[in-house]
Structures are given as structure tokens and as C-alpha cells.
Amino acid sequence: MKDNETPSEFVSDPPDVDTKTAPLKSHNPPSDGNTSSESKPSRTVNLLELAAEVESSTSLEEIRLSGDETPIILFTPETTEVDLHYCPEPDIKGYVRCQEKECLLCGIERKQNRRLCLPVYLPTEGRVGVLPVSLSLRPHALLTQLINILKTIDEEQPEDEPEKQPQVVFLRREDNFKYCVSTRPLPPDTDAGEAQIKRFLSEKDQGLIDIATVIPKIDGDQLKAIPEILQMMKLKGING
Numbered sequence: 081m082k083d084n085e086t087p088s089e090f091v092s093d094p095p096d097v098d099t100k101t102a103p104l105k106s107h108n109p110p111s112d113g114n115t116s117s118e119s120k121p122s123r124t125v126n127l128l129e130l131a132a133e134v135e136s137s138t139s140l141e142e143i144r145l146s147g148d149e150t151p152i153i154l155f156t157p158e159t160t161e162v163d164l165h166y167c168p169e170p171d172i173k174g175y176v177r178c179q180e181k182e183c184l185l186c187g188i189e190r191k192q193n194r195r196l197c198l199p200v201y202l203p204t205e206g207r208v209g210v211l212p213v214s215l216s217l218r219p220h221a222l223l224t225q226l227i228n229i230l231k232t233i234d235e236e237q238p239e240d241e242p243e244k245q246p247q248v249v250f251l252r253r254e255d256n257f258k259y260c261v262s263t264r265p266l267p268p269d270t271d272a273g274e275a276q277i278k279r280f281l282s283e284k285d286q287g288l289i290d291i292a293t294v295i296p297k298i299d300g301d302q303l304k305a306i307p308e309i310l311q312m313m314k315l316k317g318i319n320g
């Protein structure tokens with residue numbers, strides 16, 4: 081049920097949301113600082129290393145764009161393709177990753193959408209976040225505008241010109257079809273996130289980060305516990 085090219089792709093997009101980040105936390109392997117060690121020998125824990133560990137494993141979240149501007153700094157053109165479903169049910173109200181085989185949401189014919197998940201730096205929050213981008217290449221679509229900016233960043237720098245300044249990109253969602261994207265040179269003495277970006281890229285290279293996990297995967301039993309989904313299954317004669 082993939083249908084990424086038609087305008088109807090957008091109908092299942094989330095309505096305006098007033099939060100910029102998903103309410104559901106990333107499903108990265110938990111490293112929540114719970115170092116309780118029953119029957120384990122005691123060990124020395126460096127609090128700064130622990131803090132860095134906790135931060136890196138919990139700070140990767142989905143970015144949700146709204147009618148307010150979200151500033152981002154682009155640092156990579158590499159995205160991760162994720163198939164997902166939008167669940168408007170109050171218990172979820174967001175994207176859920178498609179389970180592919182025996183996906184209950186595919187079973188009730190909930191529309192499957194593909195998103196390119198792009199890691200970006202959030203300078204107001206001082207962390208890397210993940211932006212799910214629709215594959216639409218219409219002029220006002222987010223992907224089209226991000227590609228144009230990435231192209232200018234990627235352009236070879238003529239030797240006789242001053243070094244390119246890093247850009248901050250402001251993203252605002254007008255509606256499901258239209259995004260407003262503008263750029264500004266990053267003011268001097270502003271944190272461009274070099275340290276966080278470096279750490280993110282190194283953790284990604286080591287396979288410690290799976291970008292797709294910012295979109296929660298909800299198993300069948302949990303989905304069946306949501307009344308609207310259970311009712312839909314009954315109506316469609318699906319026994320889960």
C-alpha cells in the first residue's frame with residue numbers, strides 16, 4: 081500500500097501540533113542511568129561519562145514541525161528510509177513504524193507512508209534531532225527545499241571567495257502541502273553544535289544509533305489495547 085506520489089499522501093499527515101518534539105520517547109536501547117547492580121561487583125562510575133551516555137541515548141527524538149519556526153542546522157545529506165503509519169488516536173497521536181510482516185496497522189489498511197529521516201542539529205535545544213521528511217518533490221514540499229539548501233552547502237568553494245558561513249535554517253509548516261524554509265548565516269559565537277554533531281556521527285558509525293528508532297514501534301498487543309484500533313479490527317473481521 082505504498083503511495084508516495086499522489087497528493088492524498090498528505091491526508092494522513094498529522095494535524096497541527098503544538099509541540100515540536102514527539103511525546104513518545106525514542107526507543108533506543110535504554111541506558112537510563114539505572115546502574116543498580118544486584119549481585120554484581122561494585123564498579124567505579126564516572127558521572128561525566130555516565131551523563132554523556134544517558135544524554136546520547138535519550139536525546140534523539142523526532143522533530144515535529146508546527147506553525148512556529150523551528151531552527152535547524154543541516155550537517156548531513158544522509159537519511160534513513162522508514163515506513164510508517166500515522167495514528168490519530170489520542171493514545172498515540174503520531175507516527176508508528178510499520179512492522180512490515182504481520183503489521184496490524186497494515187492489516188486494518190491504515191495508510192503506509194514512507195519518510196526520509198534526516199538527522200539535524202537543533203541549536204535552541206543543543207542536541208541532534210531527527211526530521212521525518214515526506215518524499216514529495218513539489219515546489220513547497222520540505223524535501224525540495226532542503227535539497228536546494230544542501231546543494232548550496234555542498235557546492236565547491238571557489239578559492240578566491242571568503243569561507244562559507246554555516247547557515248541556520250528556519251522551518252515552518254503552513255499546512256500538509258506547504259513548508260516555509262528560510263536561511264540566515266549563523267551569527268558568530270553561536271553554538272553550531274560541532275561537539276554534539278561529532279559525537280552523533282561517531283556513534284552512528286559505530287552502529288550505536290539506529291535513526292529509525294525515533295519513530296516508535298508499537299507491538300500488536302499494545303495496538304489492540306487502543307479501543308479505536310481494536311474496534312476497527314472487529315469491523316474488518318480481523319482476529320489478531
Ligand SMILES: [Zn+2]
Pocket residue numbers: 165177178179180183184185186187192
Ligand atoms: Zn504496516
